[in-house]
Amino acid sequence: MIRFENVTVTYADAAAPTLDGVDLTVPEGELVLLVGPSGVGKSTLLGAVSGLVPHFTGGTLRGRVTVDGRDTRAHRPRELADVVGTVGQDPLAHFVTDTVEDELAYGMESLGLAPAVMRRRVEETLDLLGLAPLRDRPIATLSGGQRQRVAIGSVLTPHPKVLVLDEPTSALDPAAAEEVLAVLQRLVHDLGTTVLMAEHRLERVVQYADRVVLLPAPGAPVVAGPPAEVMAVSPVHPPVVALGRLAGWDPLPLTVRDARRRAGGLRDRLAGLSPAAASPGSGAAVAAGGGPAAAGRAPVAPSGVRAVLGRLVRGGTAPPAPEPPPAAGAGGAGRTVAGTRALSVRRGRVEALRDVGIGVRAGETVALMGRNGAGKSTLLGALVGLVEPASGSVLVGGRAPHRTAPRELVRHVGLVPQEPRDLLYADTVAAECAAADADAGVAPGACRALVSELLPGVAGDTHPRDLSEGQRLALALAVVLTGRPPLLLLDEPTRGLDYAAKARLARVLGRLAAEGHAIVMATHDVELAAELADRVVVLAEGEVVADGPTHEVVVSSPAFAPQVAKILAPQPWLTVAQVEAAL
Amino acid sequence: MSLRAPGANRSNAVHAGAWWLWALGLAAAASRTTNPLLLGLLVGVAGYVVAARRTDAPWARSYGAFVKLGLAVLVVRLVFSVVLGSPVPGTHPLFTLPEVPLPDWARGVRIGGRVTAEQLVFALYDGAKLAALLICVGAANALANPARLLKSLPGALYEVGVAVVVAMTFAPNMVADVGRLRAARRLRGRPAGGVKAVLQVGLPVLEGALERSVAVAASMDARGYGRTVPVPPAVRHATTVLALGGLLAVCVGAYGLLSASGASYAVPFVAAGVVMAAAGLRLGGRRSVRTRYRPDRWGARSWLVAGSGAVVAALVAGTDPVALHPGVVPLVAPGLPLWPALSVLVGLLPAFVAPLPKESV
Numbered sequence: 001m002i003r004f005e006n007v008t009v010t011y012a013d014a015a016a017p018t019l020d021g022v023d024l025t026v027p028e029g030e031l032v033l034l035v036g037p038s039g040v041g042k043s044t045l046l047g048a049v050s051g052l053v054p055h056f057t058g059g060t061l062r063g064r065v066t067v068d069g070r071d072t073r074a075h076r077p078r079e080l081a082d083v084v085g086t087v088g089q090d091p092l093a094h095f096v097t098d099t100v101e102d103e104l105a106y107g108m109e110s111l112g113l114a115p116a117v118m119r120r121r122v123e124e125t126l127d128l129l130g131l132a133p134l135r136d137r138p139i140a141t142l143s144g145g146q147r148q149r150v151a152i153g154s155v156l157t158p159h160p161k162v163l164v165l166d167e168p169t170s171a172l173d174p175a176a177a178e179e180v181l182a183v184l185q186r187l188v189h190d191l192g193t194t195v196l197m198a199e200h201r202l203e204r205v206v207q208y209a210d211r212v213v214l215l216p217a218p219g220a221p222v223v224a225g226p227p228a229e230v231m232a233v234s235p236v237h238p239p240v241v242a243l244g245r246l247a248g249w250d251p252l253p254l255t256v257r258d259a260r261r262r263a264g265g266l267r268d269r270l271a272g273l274s275p276a277a278a279s280p281g282s283g284a285a286v287a288a289g290g291g292p293a294a295a296g297r298a299p300v301a302p303s304g305v306r307a308v309l310g311r312l313v314r315g316g317t318a319p320p321a322p323e324p325p326p327a328a329g330a331g332g333a334g335r336t337v338a339g340t341r342a343l344s345v346r347r348g349r350v351e352a353l354r355d356v357g358i359g360v361r362a363g364e365t366v367a368l369m370g371r372n373g374a375g376k377s378t379l380l381g382a383l384v385g386l387v388e389p390a391s392g393s394v395l396v397g398g399r400a401p402h403r404t405a406p407r408e409l410v411r412h413v414g415l416v417p418q419e420p421r422d423l424l425y426a427d428t429v430a431a432e433c434a435a436a437d438a439d440a441g442v443a444p445g446a447c448r449a450l451v452s453e454l455l456p457g458v459a460g461d462t463h464p465r466d467l468s469e470g471q472r473l474a475l476a477l478a479v480v481l482t483g484r485p486p487l488l489l490l491d492e493p494t495r496g497l498d499y500a501a502k503a504r505l506a507r508v509l510g511r512l513a514a515e516g517h518a519i520v521m522a523t524h525d526v527e528l529a530a531e532l533a534d535r536v537v538v539l540a541e542g543e544v545v546a547d548g549p550t551h552e553v554v555v556s557s558p559a560f561a562p563q564v565a566k567i568l569a570p571q572p573w574l575t576v577a578q579v580e581a582a583l
Numbered sequence: 584m585s586l587r588a589p590g591a592n593r594s595n596a597v598h599a600g601a602w603w604l605w606a607l608g609l610a611a612a613a614s615r616t617t618n619p620l621l622l623g624l625l626v627g628v629a630g631y632v633v634a635a636r637r638t639d640a641p642w643a644r645s646y647g648a649f650v651k652l653g654l655a656v657l658v659v660r661l662v663f664s665v666v667l668g669s670p671v672p673g674t675h676p677l678f679t680l681p682e683v684p685l686p687d688w689a690r691g692v693r694i695g696g697r698v699t700a701e702q703l704v705f706a707l708y709d710g711a712k713l714a715a716l717l718i719c720v721g722a723a724n725a726l727a728n729p730a731r732l733l734k735s736l737p738g739a740l741y742e743v744g745v746a747v748v749v750a751m752t753f754a755p756n757m758v759a760d761v762g763r764l765r766a767a768r769r770l771r772g773r774p775a776g777g778v779k780a781v782l783q784v785g786l787p788v789l790e791g792a793l794e795r796s797v798a799v800a801a802s803m804d805a806r807g808y809g810r811t812v813p814v815p816p817a818v819r820h821a822t823t824v825l826a827l828g829g830l831l832a833v834c835v836g837a838y839g840l841l842s843a844s845g846a847s848y849a850v851p852f853v854a855a856g857v858v859m860a861a862a863g864l865r866l867g868g869r870r871s872v873r874t875r876y877r878p879d880r881w882g883a884r885s886w887l888v889a890g891s892g893a894v895v896a897a898l899v900a901g902t903d904p905v906a907l908h909p910g911v912v913p914l915v916a917p918g919l920p921l922w923p924a925l926s927v928l929v930g931l932l933p934a935f936v937a938p939l940p941k942e943s944v
Contacts, residue, residue, distance in 0.1 A: 050805050081807030093798035096745070096806070098730055098752055101593070105876030110807035112872035119877065136593070136941075138640065140755060155806065386766045410772035422767035425783060439772040483772065 001162060001194045002026040002049055007063035009044050009053060018044045020219040022063075026196060028161070031188045031208055033227070034198040035236055036215035038468050038498045042198040043089075045215070046164050049196060050086040051077040068161055082111055085155025086164045089496075090171075091147040100142070100150055101126075101135045107158045121157045129153045129183055144372040145176025152183060156193075163187065165197035169204050170495055173371040173524045174559045177204050184208065200498050203238035203527060203563055206231065207255040228252045236499045239527055239563040242576040246583075259567045266579075270571055275551075275578040334362030337486045337518045338383055338413065342392035345378050345542075352378040353542045355392070360518045362486060365509065367533035367550070368522040369560055375542040376522035377418070380489045383520065384415040396487060410440050414480035415489040416473065421464070423476045429467075430460035432479060440483035450478040454508055470501030477508070488512060490521040494528050506531050530554060530562035530574040550574065588884075591638075591938035593877055599732035601885035602933075606723030608892025609930050612899035613715040616907035617708040620919045621899075621927060622715045628930040629722040635934040637725045638941075641755070649721020653714030660710030665698050669706065672912055673699025705911045731879050738868030745808070749799060756795065760788045814870045825863030832856030884936050891932035898926030 004024040010017040018041040026032050034042050047053035051072040054061045065072045068083045085107075088094055097103045104125055108118045126132040129149045134142065142150065148168060155163065168184075169177035185208055187193040199205045206212070212230040214223040223230055228251045231241045240259050244252045247266050253259040339359035345352045353375045360366055368376045381387035382394050385401030394401055397412035404412070417423065426432040433447035440446075451458070454474040458467070464475060473493060480488065490509075494502050502525075509532055513519055523529055529536060529550065536553040538546040538560065546553045551572045555565050565574050573579050589595060606629070613625050630650075637643040665680070680695035729751065733744035764784040774780060803809075833856035839849030879885075899907070902923045909917035 052801050052805055056801050056804060077801075077804045078807045078810050081805060081810070084805070086802075086805045088798065088802065090798065092756075093795055094802045095752070096799065096803055096808075097748060102730070102876070107806040109873050109876050110810055112810070112874050115874060115876065118874070122876070140752075158807070381766075384770065386769060406769045406772045406774060410770075415770050417763070417767060417770065419763070422764055422787070423771060425787070436771070479771070 001028040001068060002196065003064075003066045004045075004048070005064040005066075007048065007061065007065055009041070009048065009059055009061050011057070011059040014059075016219060018059075018218070019048070022222050024213060024222055024224060026194060026211075028194055029188065029192040030210040031184065031195045032197075033202075033205055033209035033212045034196060034215070035202060035212055035230075035234060036498075037217070037236055037500055038200075038470065038496075040215040040218050040220075042215060043166055046086070046166050046196065046198055048072065049162065049164050050084045051075060051080045052086070078110075081107065081160075082158055083160055084162045084164060085158070085160035087148075087151045087155055087166065087168065089166045091144075091151035094151045094154070095139050095147075098138055098140075099135075100131060100137050100139060103139060103150055103154045104131075104157050107154060111158050113158070118157075121159070125153045125157050128156075128186070130179075143176070145172050145179055148172060148176070148180050149183060152180065156187070159191075160193070162194045162196065165195065167199055167496070168197060169199060169201060171492075174204075174526060175371055177201075177524075181205060181208055200236075200496065201525075202236065202499075203240065206238055206241075227254050239576050240567065243564055243567060243579065246576060246580055256563055256566045259563075263567050267568060267571060270568065270573065270579065270582060273582045275573055275582065334364060334516065334518070336361050338394075338396040338520075340379075340382065340389075340392065340394045343379075343382060343389050343394055344391045345375075345382055345387055346390045347378075351390075351542050352387075353382065356539075356542070356544055357392075358537055358544065358547065360487065360520055362518050363513055363516045364535065365513045365519040365533045366521070367529035367536045368520060368539060369524070369526075369529060369536060370539035370545075372524075374539040376539055377491055378542075379539070380415060380491055380520065380522055383487070383489055384413050385409055386415075407439070407441070410480075410483035410485065412485055413487040413489065414483060414485040416476050416480055416491065416493065418491045418495065420473045420476035423479055424464040424472070427463060428461045429455075429458060429464060429475060432464060432475065433460075433482075436479040436482040442482060442484075447478055447482040450481055451475060454478050468501070469496040470498070470504065473497070473501075473505065474508070481512075486516070487518045487520070490519070490523075492523060493521055494523065494525045502528065526554065526560050526562045527575070529560070530565065531577070536560070588936055589938050591940045594880075595882070595884070595938050596728075596731070596879055597888050597933070597937045598735070598879040598881045598885040599727035599729070600735060600879075601881065601889040602727035603723045603732070604889035605892030605930070605933055606719045606726075608889075608894070608896040609722070610716050610719035611896040612927065612930075613712060613719060615899050615904075616923070617712055618907055618909050618917050618920070618923075619708060619711050620917055621907065621923055622711045624919075624924055624927050625930070626715050626718050628927060629719050631931060632934045632937075633722050633725050636937045636940060640728065642729055643725045646721050646725035649717055649724065653717040653721075656717060657707070657710035657714045660713065661703065661706050664702055664706035666694060668693040668696050668698075669702035671699070671702045671705045673701030674912075675700035675914065677703070701911050701914055704914060708909075708911070734875065734878060737864045738871050738873065739864045739866075741868075741871060741873065742809075745803075749796075753792065753795070757788060757792055760791045764788060810872050811870045812872050818866060818869060822863050822866040825859045825866065829856045829858070829860030829863055832859060884938065887936045888933045891929050895927055895930045898929070899923050902926075 002025070004022045007019055007022045008017045009019040022045065034045065036042055044053055047057060048061065048065050049067060053059065055072075055076050061073070067080060070080060070083065072080065095103055096106050101122060104122045105118050108121065126135055129152065131146075131149060131153060134146060134150075139147065139150065152163075152165070152168070163184075165184075168180055172180065181204065184195055184197075188195055197205070206227055209227050211224060212227045212234075214230050214234050216223060216235060223233065231237050231254065232245070232252050240254065240256060241252055244259060247263075249259070249262050253262055336359050339357075341357050343356045344354050356379060358366075368379060370376055378387055382389060383396060383401060385404060388402045399412065401409055401413065424432055426435055429451060430448070433451055434444065436447040437444045448460075454477060455471055458471060464472060467475060493505060497505065506528065509519055521532075533550045535548065536546070536550050537544055538553060538557070551574055554560050554562065554574065555569060555572065562574055564576055564579065568579070609625055609629055613622060616622065633646050637646065677698050677700055679697045682696040683694040685692060685694065730748050733747055736744045761784060764787050765780065768774075768780055768784065832852050836849045836851075836853030836856055839852060902920065906918075906920035906923065909915060
């Protein structure tokens, strides 16, 4: 169906070709997963299938790409539109019209299908993707998972033979990701569609793939084969594979189910052991509405009674929450750096947060989880003063953030937004650092020192735009840390990061927590939360529904449990690193 | 009970063009009168229909903005009349502003001076007429889905329509970008207000908009936008000739209409020009392969909506002009002429025949 013959793609101002001599055949009706570290040309390879590379992006393509027998050299993307459907990384940038139904029909209109056919296919697609209740909705009002499904639906209606997807689940919460993957599975099984997709979050997708194509490094030859074989050698792999490699299982399991069936021996070996404490500060937690009344200097002893009382005061809003976190352990009691009490935030008529009370202590890492739109970003915004509380209070370092001058606030709290690029204005890394020093009012060179620590080997005259996703995140982190805020907030830090970049980020954050920074991160990435967080707070519809130590909250939830926890349940292991350290 | 309007869905929606015709009918009626009672009635009719039949869509919220704009126009008209005086003769002086002495060459211009009741009433009537016109346009804007209206364009103009739709979805995105970047400025510890902040945020916003437009262009290309079928050269040339010839004929006709002597040839030229241009558009549409998904259909309800507007315009235009223009010199209290008032009420018809929009959250 898709054939690459000795394909080399070189962009206009690039020193080396992005793809070099790629030979690849994708047979009809297969779901093929494209994996590899950031920057190896996955998006370029996908673009070459739809003809957008090189017709739209520029650059030179040598060799031959044929899709369903059509050579992309002779056919422009619009002439391939009836065979290939493409969904890019950002579904919002994909939409041309304003309502769901029009969007589904748009591609067919362009192809000139008869009105009766269009009507029938729109109805079928609405049912196939479960979009029927949303048919009249403006696209701007949809959630992330709904948008992704509409984007897929909009390329499905012309009945393409090939579907090309670039990171379809990166921006989604675990449940929405499952939803999208179920749809893809159904297309492959029921309609025989050929699917080619790239994805960083392998733990979500690898079990669905018929074949995996690995781009190991820029310019290196492509490795293609059955998922288990490729995963055995792949530098990027999900935790289940890492655990399988560690335990020496052969053939390598790709699903939690397969791994569980083989994990009996491993569970026996681990039976008498217990995971080492994750990081300093673990177990130090203040839960519920009692909150840090005297936030600031006075350390509040988080007694269990108080937490329970707080929960009672808060009323019956929270379903059976986990046990109150244990009282601060010997070395764990940091002072409370921030907290909210009975915090409510409204956006128009929607109550984005209702009666939220959490406290964060120095040296503690808290993961905020919950589905898209649950209020995670709003809570971070309230902690950093971007969002004004409708009622209740927020205190960060003893101040109400929304009433504190920005210049003052950067010394108490820093937020790395979802799109780290928003924080960067300057043309070079060096200029960015100088500006950050001036903004935070610290001695020149402070930011630069942080950058060389977090981003070794990046020259000062590099343009922030030329950095990779992970490097840009590190630069934004350095800029935020310049003011040495005791509270660090991160919004979806691992979006678009490959495993290597994620591991680097985890090391950096672990060190910051050890230095006494309190870290709160909103994330969909259960593996990251399992690795870093001492405590997990789950939000749903603006309310706290669970708040407690990571292993308690995460293990009991099918959506938020990391793969290792699912495999080794009921034992309390969360990450491969813990298992490795114990063995 | 079958006479009750059904719930709105895509199939029975009133054609966007019908809403515009209805609103233009009301506007035409408003432009024929300065009677404040009639104008108030017109605004009331438009407002009632909007309240009864608008949706929760973003464009529907623009009605309030139009009402405010209308009131602003009224106030500005009054202020100008007070400050700059008015040629309306009056015998009821209210107060006298200090007059600014102007040099000889500025004769005819007056700043300050005597303000009479007649002049204020005249300005009020005039301003009310403008405000009513604006509010009628606002009503059309609130009731007709602009994207659907563009979908009704002839095929040859389809590209223009898409460009406008994309632009309309862009504006809210840019506003969101500005908000995000201003928040990011605050995160850097810089004040979010002030001219400097706007300038610093401006560049990244434009960059973001540019990137998004490139992405949308790529997506449109990949989804078959702009696929054409080859057309014979003869058709192509005929299209060009018809379009250019039609434009030229319309220009000549328009000149004739405006000049004193050209009344005889003006109308045929305009008519011929319109016919040629329409034929050109139709032929031009042939090279595009695209079809339309569920276009708005012009059904009985659309006829009623558009017709009610036309009836209001025709009936008001047909009445005795004296009743429509209450006297200013001498000052008389305006009366409500019965027949024009009744005919304006015909404009309420859409509030009963147009399908009821869904209650949205």
